[in-house]
Amino acid sequence: MNIREIEAAAGRIAGHALRTPLLNAPLLDRLAGRRIFVKAECLQKTGSFKYRGARSAISALSPELRARGVLAFSSGNHAQGVACAAAEMGAPATIVMPSDAPALKIANTRAYGAEVVLYDRDSEDREEIGAALSEARGLSLIKPFDNEHVIAGQGTAGLEIAEQAAEAGIETAEVLVCCGGGGLTSGIALALADRAPRLRVRPVEPEGFDDVARSLVAGSRQTNNRMSGSICDAIVTPSPGVLTFPILQAHCGPGMAVPDADALRAMALAFLRLKIVVEPGGAVALAAALFHAEGDGDVIAVASGGNVDPAIFARALDQMPEDI
Amino acid sequence: MNIREIEAAAGRIAGHALRTPLLNAPLLDRLAGRRIFVKAECLQKTGSFKYRGARSAISALSPELRARGVLAFSSGNHAQGVACAAAEMGAPATIVMPSDAPALKIANTRAYGAEVVLYDRDSEDREEIGAALSEARGLSLIKPFDNEHVIAGQGTAGLEIAEQAAEAGIETAEVLVCCGGGGLTSGIALALADRAPRLRVRPVEPEGFDDVARSLVAGSRQTNNRMSGSICDAIVTPSPGVLTFPILQAHCGPGMAVPDADALRAMALAFLRLKIVVEPGGAVALAAALFHAEGDGDVIAVASGGNVDPAIFARALDQMPEDI
Numbered sequence: 248m249n250i251r252e253i254e255a256a257a258g259r260i261a262g263h264a265l266r267t268p269l270l271n272a273p274l275l276d277r278l279a280g281r282r283i284f285v286k287a288e289c290l291q292k293t294g295s296f297k298y299r300g301a302r303s304a305i306s307a308l309s310p311e312l313r314a315r316g317v318l319a320f321s322s323g324n325h326a327q328g329v330a331c332a333a334a335e336m337g338a339p340a341t342i343v344m345p346s347d348a349p350a351l352k353i354a355n356t357r358a359y360g361a362e363v364v365l366y367d368r369d370s371e372d373r374e375e376i377g378a379a380l381s382e383a384r385g386l387s388l389i390k391p392f393d394n395e396h397v398i399a400g401q402g403t404a405g406l407e408i409a410e411q412a413a414e415a416g417i418e419t420a421e422v423l424v425c426c427g428g429g430g431l432t433s434g435i436a437l438a439l440a441d442r443a444p445r446l447r448v449r450p451v452e453p454e455g456f457d458d459v460a461r462s463l464v465a466g467s468r469q470t471n472n473r474m475s476g477s478i479c480d481a482i483v484t485p486s487p488g489v490l491t492f493p494i495l496q497a498h499c500g501p502g503m504a505v506p507d508a509d510a511l512r513a514m515a516l517a518f519l520r521l522k523i524v525v526e527p528g529g530a531v532a533l534a535a536a537l538f539h540a541e542g543d544g545d546v547i548a549v550a551s552g553g554n555v556d557p558a559i560f561a562r563a564l565d566q567m568p569e570d571i
Numbered sequence: 572m573n574i575r576e577i578e579a580a581a582g583r584i585a586g587h588a589l590r591t592p593l594l595n596a597p598l599l600d601r602l603a604g605r606r607i608f609v610k611a612e613c614l615q616k617t618g619s620f621k622y623r624g625a626r627s628a629i630s631a632l633s634p635e636l637r638a639r640g641v642l643a644f645s646s647g648n649h650a651q652g653v654a655c656a657a658a659e660m661g662a663p664a665t666i667v668m669p670s671d672a673p674a675l676k677i678a679n680t681r682a683y684g685a686e687v688v689l690y691d692r693d694s695e696d697r698e699e700i701g702a703a704l705s706e707a708r709g710l711s712l713i714k715p716f717d718n719e720h721v722i723a724g725q726g727t728a729g730l731e732i733a734e735q736a737a738e739a740g741i742e743t744a745e746v747l748v749c750c751g752g753g754g755l756t757s758g759i760a761l762a763l764a765d766r767a768p769r770l771r772v773r774p775v776e777p778e779g780f781d782d783v784a785r786s787l788v789a790g791s792r793q794t795n796n797r798m799s800g801s802i803c804d805a806i807v808t809p810s811p812g813v814l815t816f817p818i819l820q821a822h823c824g825p826g827m828a829v830p831d832a833d834a835l836r837a838m839a840l841a842f843l844r845l846k847i848v849v850e851p852g853g854a855v856a857l858a859a860a861l862f863h864a865e866g867d868g869d870v871i872a873v874a875s876g877g878n879v880d881p882a883i884f885a886r887a888l889d890q891m892p893e894d895i
Contacts, residue, residue: 262738268592270614273655274682289846290594290611331597358598414586518884522613522848522877553846557888560842564881 248395248494250441253402253434256303260403263335264299265291267404269411269547272520281543283536284415285517286408289525289553293359295481296404296431296551297328297391303400304389305332313338318386320373322348323481324552325391330359341380343373351556392430393488401431405438408547412446419445420545421500423532426450426459427482429491431551436498446547449500451532453479453507458486459495460502468492478507478559481528481552509534514563517550526555527563572719572818574765577726577758580627584727587659588623589615591728593735593871596844605867607860608739610732611847613877617683619805619853620725620755620875621652621715627724628713629656637662642710644697646672647805648876649715654685665704667697675880716754717812725755729762732871736770743769744869745824747856750774750783751806753815755875760822770871773824775856777803777831783811783819784826792816802831802883805852805876833858838887841874850879851887 270285288296305317316339319329326342333340340361344353345368356363366376380386390397408422422439424432429450436448450459456477461469470486477483487495510527513534517525525533529552536548555563594609612620629641640663643653650666657664664685668677669692680687690700704710714721732746746763748756753774760772774783780801785793794810801807811819834851837858841849849857853876860872879887 265592265594268589268614270589272616273658274679277682287614290592292596294844294846334597355598358601515881518848518881520618522618524842524846524848557839557842557891561885561888564885567881 248398248437250437252395252399253406253438256396256399257403257406259306260299260302260400263302264403266407267291269408269415270521270523271415275516275520279537282545284417284545284547285521285533286404286547286549287523288404289523289529289550293324293327293331294552294554295324295328295529296401297324298332299403300397300400300430301325301328301389302332304394304396305329305336305338307396308387312387315385315387316341317389318343318377318381319389320377321391322352324554326352326356327359327554329389330356330361334360341386343377349556392428393490395490398430398434398490400434402434402438404431404549405435406442408435409439409442409446412443412547417545417547420547421540422446422448422547422549423451423503423535424448424549425482425529425532425551426452426502427484429459429487429495431549432499433491433494435549437494440498447500448498450495450502451535452502452504453477453483453510453528453531454504456483457502457504458484460504462487462492463496463499463502479510479528479531481526482531503535503539505531505534505539508566509538511563511566512568513537514560515567518564519567523550524553524555524560525550526552527559529553572722572761574761576719576723577730577762580720580723581727581730583630584623584626584724587626588727590731591615593732593739594845594847595739599840599844603861606869608741608869608871609841609845609857610728610871610873612728613847613849613853613874617648617651617655618876618878619648619652620728621648622656623727624721624724624754625649625652625713626656628718628720629660629662631720632711636711639709639711640665641713642667642701642705643713644701645715646676648878650676650680651683651878653713654680654683658684665710667701673880716752717814719814722754722758722815724758726758726762728755728873729759730766732759733763733766733770736767736871741869741871744871745864746770746772746871746873747775747827747859748772748873749806749853749856749875750776750826751808753783753811753819755873756823757815757818759873761818764822771824772822774819774826775859776826776828777801777807777834777852777855778828780807781826781828782809784828786811786816787819787823787826803834803852803855805850806855827859827863829855829858829863832890833862835887835890836892837861838884839891842888843891847874848877848879848884849874850876851883853877
């Protein structure tokens with residue numbers, strides 16, 4: 248993969264995806280003792296960066312395949328991104344979700360016009376259900392990260408970061424990215440390696456689910472021991488992707504991991520100082536910038552999503568640091 | 572006043588104020604049965620549009636006056652806008668605030684580097700205190716809305732709306748603006764009258780505090796009977812300004828008023844669908860777009876500020892409509 252594929256994706260999603268702002272708050276800088284810039288992908292259509300990759304991948308299908316429809320497995324942000332992008336392009340979308348997924352997420356996905364197929368996590372296999380649907384209807388599977396057009400779509404956020412950093416006078420910086428399977432992180436890393444090589448990407452994960460950080464140290468794809476138990480569920484994945492990992496290896500600095508409590512504190516500070524709504528998994532990069540970064544150089548943190556239940560958001564507000 | 576002054580203000584604040592995004596959410600459109608676009612000024616530096624006017628006015632002072640310092644009366648968004656802009660330009664700022672202002676707002680204003688002078692609302696007169704300070708130190712008073720450079724600064728949001736509406740393919744729309752003294756509303760109205768005359772501005776106020784709407788009907792400046800009792804305190808003012816009212820008369824459609832409960836519901840929907848934090852007074856325009864507008868044409872609502880206490884925000888989240 249290279250920068251041309253990201254540029255092509257940018258052309259396909261232009262006028263549909265939002266050019267999200269790079270936010271800064273003087274009082275947040277003061278708290279951190281450094282300049283912190285936040286790429287607010289929570290403001291992206293459907294509330295997360297996932298729309299970029301979904302629109303990129305679906306728009307890259309031939310008109311014939313698009314008319315037959317697309318398929319995705321997801322109970323979260325990817326489901327909403329695919330459902331929304333497919334509806335905009337007139338492609339029927341089928342989303343396979345576990346029957347115990349949150350009611351709001353099922354309702355949102357349906358509201359975008361997708362058909363939701365529920366399965367029982369204990370007794371049914373989603374791959375089998377998907378394969379049967381795909382064959383019967385000729386659907387194209389849109390994977391959440393291990394797909395070149397998806398990675399290229401997420402990389403368009405990196406093109407914007409390069410431009411916005413130049414406008415803000417940022418010459419050298421660490422770019423902290425919330426990392427699950429690595430689609431967003433590898434896309435941004437590819438874009439910046441070409442456009443702004445002095446901006447170095449570092450993946451950020453929830454503590455205890457740092458498969459990417461460990462994989463970068465080991466030099467091979469490592470897995471997480473468990474898949475649940477973090478409030479940052481949106482970015483918990485079994486291991487880095489087959490396509491994303493070599494890109495992460497080639498272009499990223501060491502990974503970082505932050506505890507759930509810091510993600511919640513970062514959400515509270517994003518509310519107070521930036522006026523954005525960030526979900527726990529979307530706040531780990533900001534948490535790393537605020538509480539775990541070394542030195543006093545400029546930091547750019549990607550706030551990757553904002554799809555959070557009101558009850559969890561209220562819990563974050565209770566974590567407001569005392570000394571602000 | 573004319574468009575040249577707004578253009579000049581745009582030149583002075585360029586690179587300092589954020590070009591805030593025009594947000595849209597398909598599921599919000601679906602709920603409203605029309606396209607709703609939100610100009611997210613809550614994302615502006617200091618959490619409200621007030622920074623634009625403050626930076627515009629302070630940057631228009633001569634270097635000598637700026638070096639002597641600036642003065643403002645405010646317990647809210649204007650205080651933070653002036654304090655931040657003044658600090659950036661090396662101008663000492665003195666902010667006169669009531670001693671019973673919320674502790675967080677006093678702390679924020681001080682954190683930007685301003686000197687806060689507290690007065691007792693019952694026994695002291697803020698005008699006298701301000702006049703004495705101004706004379707002793709040679710300070711320039713930055714009024715919150717009745718100042719041409721402030722109006723021009725707020726009008727820069729209108730220049731952006733005109734450009735962003737064209738990019739989004741919006742040809743004709745109502746532009747609903749949260750209205751207190753009318754600085755933001757008149758500035759945007761002046762800008763749009765020149766740049767996008769098919770976008771018609773309408774002021775939106777809290778129910779029971781609709782001095783601007785009544786003034787537009789009467790053809791002369793009317794006053795509110797009371798100054799407290801609305802959760803939308805940031806936009807409760809005694810009457811439209813001397814400078815702003817003729818502009819509102821010349822360029823705005825009829826005013827609208829919304830109850831506090833609708834402002835809270837709009838805050839909840841902005842959280843859910845747009846991922847922005849909006850304060851009650853900053854949510855009245857979105858509330859009008861969602862719950863009070865007639866017809867099905869495009870609407871642009873300005874979300875003017877996001878400086879809200881966590882407790883009030885939590886109360887808004889409790890108002891989440893059931894049928895979303």
